[in-house]
Amino acid sequence: GDSVTQMEGPVTLSEEAFLTINCTYTATGYPSLFWYVQYPGEGLQLLLKATKADDKGSNKGFEATYRKETTSFHLEKGSVQVSDSAVYFCALSVASGGSYIPTFGRGTSLIVHP
C-alpha cells in the first residue's frame, strides 16, 4: 500500500540554522504530496503542497520539491526561527473511491533554540 517515511526526530537546531526534513514515499499512481505542521495543542495546518513531478511548494519560507525520480519531498528552510518549533508531517494522497485520502508519515518534531 501507499506509505510515507520521514526522518526520525527530534531535530534540534539553533535559530537561523538551515533545516532539512527528509520525506520519501511509496505510492501507486501519481500522488499529490503535502507537508503539514502541528503546533503544540493544535490541529494540523497545511504548510505546502505539490501535485505533480518537479512542482515546488512554498510557504512561510519553507520549500519542498516533488522529486518523482527519487520519490522524495524533502522540506527545507533557509533560516529557522524559534516559532517554527512544531511537529511536521509529510503526507500523500491518491484517488480512492472518488476521494483523495491522505496517508501521513509519523511526523518529525523540530525544536529550535534561541
Next chain:
Amino acid sequence: KAGVTQTPRYLIKTRGQQVTLSCSPISGHRSVSWYQQTPGQGLQFLFEYFSETQRNKGNFPGRFSGRQFSNSRSEMNVSTLELGDSALYLCASSLDRDSLQFFGPGTRLTVL
C-alpha cells in the same frame, strides 16, 4: 470565516463506555474526515463523509462509527471503549474531493 470546530476538546471516559465526538466543518464544506492520532500509530484515517454518505473508511473495527447531518456537521461514535482508544481525534473538512483539507484542533480522549 470560522475554522473547523470540534467539541468537546477534552474527554475522560472509562473502559466499556461509549463516546460521541462532534465536528462542525467550515461553512460551505461538504466533506468531513476523521483521523486518530496516537504516539504509537501516528495519524490514521478513520472515515470520510460527503453529503451524509460515508465515502471512504479506514481500517478500524466496527466500534468506530460516524454520521453526517444535512448541515454537514459530523459526529463520530466509539462504543465499548478500550484503553487503546485514548488518542487525539482530528476532524478535517474540505469543499469536495481533491480539495484541501482544513483540520480542527482535535478532541483529546482519555480512556481509564
